[in-house]
Amino acid sequence: MAMTCQEVRAYLEAYLDRELPIRETLEVDAHLTFCMQCQWIQAKEREFRALLRTRLRREAAPETLAARIRHGIRGLERRSRWQSIRRGLRWAPLPLALAAGLLLAVHLADRREPPKPDPARALAADLVRKHVTYSQVEEPAEVVSSDRLQLAGWFRDRVRFDVPVPDFSPSGIRLLGGRLSDLGDRPVAYLFYAKGRQLLSLYAFPRRELDLPEGGWTEVNGERYFLTQSQGHAVVLWGRGETLFALVSLLPQEELLDCALTLSRLLPRT
Numbered sequence: 192m193a194m195t196c197q198e199v200r201a202y203l204e205a206y207l208d209r210e211l212p213i214r215e216t217l218e219v220d221a222h223l224t225f226c227m228q229c230q231w232i233q234a235k236e237r238e239f240r241a242l243l244r245t246r247l248r249r250e251a252a253p254e255t256l257a258a259r260i261r262h263g264i265r266g267l268e269r270r271s272r273w274q275s276i277r278r279g280l281r282w283a284p285l286p287l288a289l290a291a292g293l294l295l296a297v298h299l300a301d302r303r304e305p306p307k308p309d310p311a312r313a314l315a316a317d318l319v320r321k322h323v324t325y326s327q328v329e330e331p332a333e334v335v336s337s338d339r340l341q342l343a344g345w346f347r348d349r350v351r352f353d354v355p356v357p358d359f360s361p362s363g364i365r366l367l368g369g370r371l372s373d374l375g376d377r378p379v380a381y382l383f384y385a386k387g388r389q390l391l392s393l394y395a396f397p398r399r400e401l402d403l404p405e406g407g408w409t410e411v412n413g414e415r416y417f418l419t420q421s422q423g424h425a426v427v428l429w430g431r432g433e434t435l436f437a438l439v440s441l442l443p444q445e446e447l448l449d450c451a452l453t454l455s456r457l458l459p460r461t
């Protein structure tokens with residue numbers, strides 16, 4: 192029986208590590224020959240691993256530490272990976288963080304927990320994980336530019352939804368660039384900003400069938416924002432039409448909310 196996308200994605204981490212048994216490897220291969228979405232996720236995953244490897248190599252001392260941690264954790268993971276896959280794909284592995292040295296500790300902790308029932312908090316945790324991963328990378332942007340029009344044009348050629356590129360410079364927040372990423376099977380437009388040395392991530396992605404909770408929203412200027420914290424990071428999440436937006440940073444939550452309001456003013460009313 193052919194593998195589903197969900198199975199392929201659960202196997203992807205082991206597949207890329209060449210730890211998958213031959214039969215499953217062939218099934219993943221077969222799926223990847225026709226499924227564009229899984230191909231895309233796989234390509235992004237490889238690209239991201241390469242990026243992290245470059246970074247780890249540049250830091251000679253932490254490399255040794257990272258290698259030791261990686262080795263230790265891999266042992267544990269190998270034991271748990273099959274169990275978790277066998278348990279019926281209860282939670283998909285988080286392949287991106289695998290090569291990220293210390294991030295592995297977080298990765299492993301996630302695995303031990305059952306999946307969070309609250310979709311907005313689970314989403315916030317995913318976005319923070321991405322933010323943390325990218326802030327480890329020296330040059331996280333795929334396209335480095337502080338030109339808002341150029342970035343908006345770059346996204347227009349690549350994703351089907353509108354990606355507004357707001358100007359946060361009155362708040363001392365400068366634009367660094369953008370990249371394409373993904374959240375599960377959703378394409379994500381990702382904008383990097385910084386205030387001083389503090390990275391601020393702005394995500395835009397299609398809402399599709401994503402369920403957000405009814406409660407826990409804060410209303411400002413007639414619009415609802417979901418404010419939360421994950422791993423010490425502030426997260427602001429909101430939607431307009433068919434697009435969801437999220438801001439993640441170690442900056443104070445009020446500053447993020449300010450940015451959210453600035454962006455909301457740019458968007459057409461629905």
Ligand SMILES: [Zn+2]
Pocket residue numbers: 195196197199222226227228229230
């Ligand atoms: Zn697929």
